[in-house]
Each structure stands twice: as C-alpha cells, then as structure tokens.
Amino acid sequence: MTRMRADLLALTDDSLISLANRGIFKRALKENASAPPALTEDADGTVRVRFADGTETTLPPGATLEAAPCGCGATSVCRHRVMAVLAYRDGSPAAATADDPDAGPERSSTRELDHETAAAQPPWSPGEFTDDQLKELLGTRAFTAARRAHRAGYRATVCRATASDPVASVELSAVTVRFLVPGDLGYARADAARGARTDAIALAVWAFRTADAADARASRLEVSVGASADGSGAVAAAASVRDPLTDLLNDGVAHAGPALPAVFGAAQRTLDQAGARWPHDALTDLLDQLAAYRDRSARHDPLHTAALMTELVARHRAASRSAVTALGTEEAAQTPLRHLRLTGLGARITGNDESRGVEIYLAHHDARLVLALRHDTTNAEGAEPPSAASLGNRRTGAARLRDLAAGNVVTESAVRSANRSVRLANSRVARTSVLPSAGDWSTLPPELLLTDLDAESDRLAALPPALIRPRVHGESVRAVVVTDVTAVHYLPGDQRLEATLHAPAGTVTLSHAHSGVAPGAVDALAHLLAGESGPVRYVAGALRRVHGRLVLDPTAVVAGDTVHVPCFATADTALPPTTHPDDHSPLTAAVTAALALTAEVPHRGARHLPPSWFTRAAESAATLRRLGLPTAAATLTTLHESLSAPTPPTPLDTWATTHLRLLLTADQL
Template sequence: MRPDLLALTDESLISLANRGIVNRSARDVERGSGPVLTVADDGTVTGTFDDGIATALPPGRPLEQSSCTCHATTVCRHRVMVVLAYRSHAETETAAHIPWSPAEFADERLAGHLGARAMAAARKAFRSGYRATVHRGTDEDPIPTVELPTVTVRFLVPHDLGYARTDAADGAHLDAVALAVWAFRAVDERAPSAPTVDIHIGGSPAGSGDASGLAAAVPPLAELLADGIAHAKPGLTTSLAVARKHVEAVNARWMLDAFAALDDQLAAYTERRASYDPLHAASLTAEIMARQRCVRGGASPVADVLGTAESARTPLKLLHLTGLGGRVTGDAESRTVEVYLAHPDARIPLAVRRRVTLVPDETPPTAAELARRTVGGSRLSAIAAGNIVTHSASRSANRILHLGRGTVARTTITASTGAWSNLPPELLVGDLDAEARRLSERSPAVIRPRLRTDALRVVTVESVGALQYSPAAQRLTAVVSAPVGSVTIEMAYDPVTPGALDAAAAALSGPLRFVAGELRRQRATLVLNPTAFAVGDSVVVPDFSEATGDAATWRPTSGDDRDPLERAVATALGLSAEVLHHGLRHLPPGWPTRVDAAADDLRRHGLGRCADALRGVRSATADPAAFDLWVDTHLRLMLTADAL
C-alpha cells in the first residue's frame, strides 16, 4: 500500500496542481478514461494511458518530482489521474483520519530536507521569537497546518516531510517548514489536546532586547505634543525620519505602519487635505507609545507587539481565493476601494486595495464606476464576487494582497455562487456566542497586529429579523440569527456609496444564506458591517451597487443616536486629540472650560479615573513629564472606548 498517495485528498491535489486539473482528472477517471495501474515490488505506482503516456510515482518522492513522459514541469493531469485512480482502486477515500504531529520530524531530518541556509534562517527567527497558530488535523480537515506571521505551512501527507507546503513562492521563506515543525513541538508539549493553539515560540517570552532602539521615537513625539501639529517646527520631519530608521532597524513592522500613517496625517495637514483627522493622528501617536512601552518593560512578547517576525512583502505561488465583497470610502480628494478575499488554505482573509485621486472640477466617479476599474488586469467587482486563481501575487505584512499582471493568464476569475460553506472555521462563523467570547479575550487594539482584515468574518444565516431604519442616523439595522447566537447587521448611509442601503435592504429581504463583513463587539452585542451577501446563488456587494431608491429617503442627516456614555467618552477623546493638534503651548483659551465639562460628564457616568486623567492634562505644562501624562490619558480613553 502507498499511504502517501492515499493521504492526498482532493484539496491537497488542488494545492499541488489546480482546481481545473483536478476536476477534469476526476471526470476522466469516473468515465473510465483513467490509466491502467501497476504496482512494483518497491511500491512504485505506474499509470499507462491510452495515448502511450506513462507516469511513475515512486515512494519517498513528492508528486512534482515524479516522472511523466508528457514532460510537464509541474504537476500534470496524468500524475493527478494516477493518484485518483490508485485511491479509487484501494477504496480507502473514506478511511478515518489517524492523528499525527509534524513534531516527529527531527532537526537532522529538517536540515537534510531544507539545507543549511534555511536552517540558519530558521534558528535566527527562533532566537528573535515568533507567533504561530497551530491547527491539528481533524476528521473534517486532516491536514495539520501552521499559520506563521508571513506564510502558512501545510503538511499534506502524514510522516512525509517532502509534502510540507507553504503558500510562498518557490525559493521564498524556505525556513518556514522548520518554524512550523518547532511550533508543533511546543504545542504538543504545552497543549497536547487542543485542536487549535495560538502560541509564542522562541526568543525571550517577554523581553526588551529588540526594542532598545525604540526609545528614539519618544523625543520627536514629545516635541510634536509640545508644539502641536498646527505649529510643528520645520526640523520635526527630520527628527521623525530618524526615529523611523531606528524602528526599521529592528523590523518593528507594526510601529512602522503606525509611523507611516502618522506621516501621512502630518502631510495631509500641511497640504490642507481633507483626509487629516486630529483624532486619528492622536490615536496613532498613542499607539506608537503603547507598543514601545509594552516591550520596554518586558510586558509582552516583542514579536507580537512590534511585528518583528513579519516581512514587508512575501511573494506567493498558486492561490485559490474567494471574493467576500468590498468597500468604497473617500473624501473630497480621493476614493479608496478595498476588495476582501478568503484564502482558505491559509485560513486568513486578505484585501486588495486601489486608491483613486479625484480630478478637481470634475464629477467624481460613482462607486459602481470605481468597481469596474482594474487591479492586476482584473475588475475589482469581479474579484469581490468571484472565485480567483492567481499565480502572480504577493502579500504585505498587514494582509494587503498585490496582484501582478506580468504574464498572460496569470489570474483567472469565475463568478461565485456564494458557496461559502466550505470556508475554514477561522473565517466562517456559526457559533456567534463563541466568537463573542474570542473577541472579548483579545489584546487591546493598540498592541494587536495591524492586520487590515483582522475583523473580517462570514456568518451563516438561519433567519433575518425585521429591518429597522433610523432616519436621524441614516442607519439600517437587522438582527440575523446564526445556528448559535445572533448578530446585528448595521449599515449607515454614505454619500460615496448611495446605492449601498438599497442593495443591503434587498439582500436582507431575500433568500439570504451568508453575510460577510467586519465583525466587532459593542457592549454585549455583536455588530457586523456587511461587505457582501450570499443571496440565492449570487453574491451581492452593496457598496458597488447603483443607487435605485428615493434620494430623499436616504438623504444624510446630522443626527447622533449614540449612547450617552459613548458620547461622553468620544467627547473626551476629541478634547485630548486637540492637545496634539494645537500643542500644549498653544491650546485655545476655551479648551480648559470644555475639559472641565467633559470631565464632569465622565464622572456622572462612573468613569472617575478617566475624568481625573483628563483634568490632569488640563493643568500640564510643556515639559517631558507632560508627554507621558498625555499618553496615559489618551490610552486610557482609547481603551475605554474599545471596551464599550
């Protein structure tokens, strides 16, 4: 018997070849057009076809390294048909899953398979420490899988290191297999029975060695607070650039992302662009300091908080992706289109982004027109509601996917029917109560990885409650029940996407099977902002829809239906953000009075410590201690807002 061939499931074969080849091969075998099989004494399985082509699959050799007289350099349909025919002949496709762990691969075996250079890179990553999510094989998904910061490793065949596969392009991240094996070793020791474990491996579990250079970020940010964004001195840009170099030297990827966003905010203010937001700038400044503080005192693993194990961009090989809708946002100067994709093999969501600068004095393109624009030669609307196969892509650390168009037919798209039931449990949510518990146990947002698609989920729909519409807030809501628990679908009017509410209302009234969107926890309720609906046998993307309703009905208003407690915290955050905007040396005369009123409001709602912290900033002067005081206060308010 050849257990390696029997272990190759259809999904494994798809990852080795592609879905089209596997489907065609399966049809040929079912019609009786498969090969004639012979099995040699040494276990070599040979398939001979009617046209004279012969394929030999010797034991101990991966499928792509086996021989076929068709001379294909990749896994051809002949190799796939031999596997399918052998499986059918052995009649073991339904055999029970036998648990095993890649931890069994010794370092000597890893070194022989990967080579000295890859092992040296793996040991270096281990010394720095890295985060991994380990998924053991189950009856439903028998393939042990490890999600690493940059790539995903899958062990397709039990006990066979030759079938360990990553989603990185050939030659990239060769060390990933060793890191995945070491992750399984750690999990087998610490949590031997858990099906999925998120774990930090190697390095010092809470050390600050890699963060020693991050102190350079403090002086320019303190100077920014003293003078304010509105009064920043010319030399501040140079100081911030120097600080970024120190951060880049330790590959603190999440801090670099935050610095880049802060730089963009400073440039937006200088250029008087509408994208400048004082609250966003203040949140970024506080986040940078939160990450620096968290590792400075050894409170958290460096790799988790700083992203030191991340690569700026990872080239990927053959990908099978599923479109999960999209979103269009914008202001007076630009529009940004994001399309969301499920990467089932890696168990993660990704995003494709395109930004369009508006031309002055010209009518801005509608959301539907923007959806017809292309990325990597493919329409955004087709990607958002399709099944995608691409050989030409790379992935940024924040899970932004970059599609290339270097060669012909590198990316193919077929329309999706919304058959999302085969998505992995990390993306497909049926138990919303368990998902609510997971969200409540996460680290604060200011120190979590900066993953653009972190909140994206697909919810299985069993029933939809009555639709409700708030004229004051221009918000459409509906309660959707899943197999376990419920979620509130919430969508507000945006003049950039005037057709979205009509499309969402129609989808919620139809034969809805799934809804995809950004899921968040608000008080004791789960709220989902939808990006796509699977209705009947089609996928509806609300933001890409043409406006068809009564314009007067969806007219934007200025109403505020937030909870009074949320409003009190939001007001305090806005006042704290004004400190960074104006600077401690240039606060307007009426600011202290407004702070006193906001602090009183916080205290009335039981937030006495927030009130005291805000009043502390009120009396601060432009000295080094004032910066720490402001950071303490703004972080306290941010964490309070996140907890509401």
C-alpha cells in the same frame, strides 16, 4: 486488499488540489467515475495503475507525486497521478467502512475505539522532523538561510491537524506552510512560488518544536521562535517617538509647529531601520492625519488621531515589558506565491476629492485567512473625482476591480506582503483568471465562514487589545451565514443603515454609514436586505466587537445566486421604509462622551484647553462613577488633576493611560 501506503491515504482532496490544481482534480474525479483504472499493489508497497487510455502510472514508496513516473510524460502532478491516488483511496478498507451503511456493529465499535484512542494521543507534530532531514530536503544554502532567520527570531502561528482541517500548518510573516502527509517531509508545501522562501519549511518545523514545548495539545498557538529575538533595537526606536508625541500633546494638532512633522519623519526612519513595522505604520497614519488637518481635509478625525497616539505609547509599553511582538519586528518581505485560488469577499472605497482608494478582500482558502488588494488613484487638480461605479470598472493587471471583489480568482502572479496585502503582478506567463461567482461560499474554511456568532464573540473578546495586535489588512473581515434579516432601520442623524442579521447561532448588527465616495452603498444595502434581489444567504464585512455586541460593516452581500458589492453601486433609488431603532445605552453614551473629551486634549493641546473642558471632565468622571465604571472614572479624574495643576507634569503617560482605559472599556461593554 489491505492498503499499505499511509502517505497516499493521508492525501485529502484539498491536498491534491494544492499539489495539482482544482481543474485537474475535477477532471480526475470525472474520469475515475466513468472509467475506473486497474490498480495493483506490490508487496513492497509500489502501486501500479493502468488507465483506459493505456497510460500507466507507478507510485513507488518514499516518492512524492511529482517524482512518481507516469506514462504521459508530465513533469508536474498530472491528472493520472491524481486519479491513481483517488482510486487507491477509494479502495481502502477505511473508506469502504466509512461509506458502507451496512457495516456491522463490530466495525462501528472498532471505529469509535480508534477515534477515542486517537483523541487520547497528542496530535502528530512536524516538530518530529530532524535537522538532518531538513538539510537533506532543502540543501545547504537554504538551510543556512533558515538558520540565520532562526537566530534573528521570528513569529509564527502554529495550527495542528483537526477534524475540520486534517493538515498541520504554520503561518509565517508572508507565507503559509502545510504538511500534507504526516511523517513525510517530502509533502511539506509552502504557498510561495517555486524558488522563493526556500527556508520556510525549516522555519515551520522549528515553530512546531517551540509550540510542542509550550503546549503540545493546543490546536492553534502563536509562538516566538529564536533565542536572539529580544528586539532591543526596535524597543529603543519605539521610545524615540515619545518626545515628539509629548510636544504634540502639549501644543495640540491645532497649534503644531511646522517643524514637528520633520521630527516625526526622523523617528519614522528610525523605526523603519529597526524593523518596528507596526509603530512605523501607526506613525505613518498619524502623519497623514496631521497633513489632513493642515490641508483642512475631511479625512482628519480627532478621535482617530488620539487612538493613533495612544497606540504608539501602548506598543512601546508592551515592548518594554518583553512583548516585542507588539512592534512587528518579523520579516516584512514580499513573497511571490504559487498557484493560488481566492474568493472575493467584497471591497471598500475610501478617500476624498484629492484621492480615492479601493481595498478588495480576498479569501485565501489554503492559508485560511483574508488578503487585501489595494488600488489607489490620485485625482488631477480641478478634475471631477471618479464615481464609485467607474472605480469598479478600473483594472489591476487584466482584471476589473468589481470582478475581483465578487468573483473567484485563480492566479500564479500574486505577491504577498507580511501585512497580508497582496498585489497581482503583470505577467504574460503567470496569468490571472477571474471567474464569476454564484455566491456559493459554503466551501470557505470555517475560520472565515461563521455560523456560530456567539463563539466568535467570545474569541474576539479574548484577543489582546487591537492597539498592540499585528497591523494586518483584512484581519477582521469574515463571511457570515445568514438565516434571517430583521430590524432594518436608517438613522438620519448619523446617515447610517442598521439591521440585525441572524446566523444559525447568534446575531450580529449590520451597520454601514453613508460615505460621499460611495454614495450608493446605503441605498443598495437597504434594497438587498429587503429581499428585492432574492433571499440574503451570506454577508461579508469587517467584524468587530463594539460595546459588548458584534457589529459588521458589510463589504459584500450574497442575495440569491449573485454576489453584490454595495460600494460600487450607483445612488439612483430611494431608501425603502425602515423600522425605528432602539435607544442607545446610557453606559455607551457616557463612555463615548468621555472618549471625545480626552481626544480634545491632543487636538487643542494640553496648554490650550479652555476652562469648560475641566468642568466637562469632572461631570464626565462623575457620570462614569455613577454608572458603575469606577476605574475609568478614576483615570479621567487623575488626568483632570494633572492638567489643572499649577505646574503640570509631562502629561503623555497620564493622558495615554486615560484614553487607553476608555478605549478598552468601550470594547468590553
């Protein structure tokens, strides 16, 4: 029988799961296998299905699964509707041909020709939907709201259908829209909860139109949508930070007056009002560094402080050259999400004796990105700080943090922010379930589960500098398929454990430093990498490209059939024997020394530099030039001359250019 319903044939397993849920889908598969339903198709395309329990389901053409009548009386997508689609798909000629090992050469040649023809054509685009269709689907109110957002301008990431993911999608600031069936707007789905972000589907369609005009064949493309998204107010707000930054550079963190934080606070409010989200967040971190130095806290880091100051200058420069996306002026709203399944990719503990924070990383399968759940706690004065193990036992909602970090999460109470942070709201109706994981991460999407590290290294090298990229949580967290672990060694001076992880293609250096807030992590990692808990199958963590090599700071390890989260481990075992590391590159050492030198300027203050600084700067520039880095050497020399002049000019731009050049050089080594 020839199947006429292309909409039903286009519904993939993942699409059916998103329309119903994984439990209903698995039950439908099981019942179809044990008692296949009787299926007929009318001349007009109406599909009628009768099940063994007597229930009848009708799938009329032009109606979505939710609107299809079913004898069970369910108002949502029930197992009968899912079973009907599965039965229809299983009986299609395309499915039969693909599953038939005895298919003749004629059918094989036909399939190859079809694939070649499809590859030669541009992929189907949701941009083909008209505004009239959008208005009819969304209603006047939601369509008007979408038009307002379009006039204000927004950023979106457009993902066209591919062999690995046949569903076209668009990632907006706090919601992802997927077009489950080509040409059928009724099957467009946003992962926001019902009633929230009703304008998202229209924004996604308009994003596809912009992407089609820019490059109709690119599988993934970031676009700016809307004619009025010039961001002039945000650019002016970003410029307001420059004067206090100049004062900080001249006086130095060590000599900053008590009025400077108040001046920065005023600039922070200006950035917030203008919607310059990324400079606002960077300035928040800078103020935290100033407070840490004032409180003599161990969390103060001169290198991090210098990088934050450089970032603020770099974002203003990029925005002044029409790259307004460097300011993050997109909507920063929080969006409640509909039924969601997440996979824990571990956690990280940060903080000091005054406060502790746990950041848990959760893979969002449908959106193909990582969300971060943050849990902070403040220690009472004089009280003993909580241990890492006790932090893991604390709860957010009804779930323990260690269970979230290592389990499979199914929730209807998640609220997502534009920076990809997520929180689980307390609700008696929308519950959150956490199931233990057996460490089968093979179902993660290929964007999150890496097998080709060489390709990932090329992708990271092609990204814009981190200083002007969106400030989103979990951006660099990935899981890596591990085939072997070699060269495990401990660096006593750095208190750092390193190892080489081999993937099916390429290698990555695992690197994790000891931390007082998670004292058992290094020991636990060493024993896991030694294979004491079973073969290492996957490692998740923050992946970055440092000095030309991939480095992974682990958050979770799958050994055997268990997901281990090292940061929650107790320090009760000694490190196993390790090998000796290779010597570091002299090029790396030279750039690292130059970065530390330029970071001294905002720490001590340009007015308070000792004579030895100028001697070391000249020597460092000579070393960089001798090692083949003339541009980095030239910028450092320019800074040296500017600061040593009898009447030095305002050094902010000169200093920021030098530090930025060294940061980019370190990333590209």
